[in-house]
Amino acid sequence: MPTAILADRAITDVSGPDAEHFLQNILTLDLDALGQNEARPGALLAPQGKIMFDFLVSRSGENALRLECRADIADDFVRRLMLYRLRAKADISKQDQVLVSVSWQSDSAASQTDSTTTVRDSRFPSPVFRHYGVAPAATAGEADWHAFRIANAVAESGPDYALADAFPHDVLLDQMGGVGFKKGCFIGQEVVSRMQHRGTARRRVLLVTAAADLPAAGTELRADGKVLGALGSASGSHGLAIARIDRVKAALDAGSEITAGDVAVSLEIPSWASFTYPEAASAEDA
Structure with missing residues (x-):
């Protein structure tokens, strides 16, 4: 242990x-x-x-x-x-x-x-x-x-x-019992509940893997010249990122390479999470 x-x-x-x-x-x-x-x-x-x-x-x-x-x-x-x-x-x-x-x-x-x-x-x-x-x-x-x-x-x-730069949904607090959607009011509750009920949470924590050590936290994730998100902490070739899952889905559908700096990476939804990639990219990215 x-x-x-x-x-x-x-x-x-x-x-x-x-x-x-x-x-x-x-x-x-x-x-x-x-x-x-x-x-x-x-x-x-x-x-x-x-x-x-x-x-x-x-x-x-x-x-x-x-x-x-x-x-x-x-x-x-x-x-x-x-x-x-x-x-x-x-x-x-x-x-x-x-x-x-x-x-x-x-x-x-x-x-x-x-x-x-x-x-x-x-x-x-x-x-x-x-x-x-x-x-x-x-x-x-x-x-x-x-x-x-x-x-x-x-x-x-x-x-x-x-x-001051992330909503609870962005960092998966809604997935791990960190938000009480049925308990009533709390500070910021109106915004968070709206995201929950309308299903508008698009930034999510994803697992990042690469064939080489990942670059520093804050390095942008990109595909086809478009920013998908940014790296967080890393341990060698494994790390976390907060990324727009609609843009990640579009890159995956197009077979585009996703990179962090000059390192090619793959992105994955945590196995324990209940959210999925959207069926289609948002109109903003169409």
């Missing part, structure tokens, strides 16, 4: 009588569906529907939730939560001393102790466990973890997309 310490993650605790109600009204995921010992993805959106902060949410006690996000955005995230709290009886605090680590390729979680909390990361089809506190000994590096994450098409802000 490989285990890696994630030094670039931070924890924010939200607790108090109104903690869950407060978060339920602003975050994308449905907290009513969040089980014990489970971490689910979620986002805090701008009113226009784009992701301002992405994170994992898990329960940390009665009337208490744990939000794990990138360390470099944690202070801004706390300030934004404070702004929305208003009169809600909820305490919001960043925990500076909590160690975050992750284990994968195991059918069972490591033993939990008084100083460690272990939860299952629900973004993955196979068992993946987050550890908060004193973790099992590290047996792998962060590069190994990111290679596994990439192979499972789990995108994260920073390496795969910029905050």
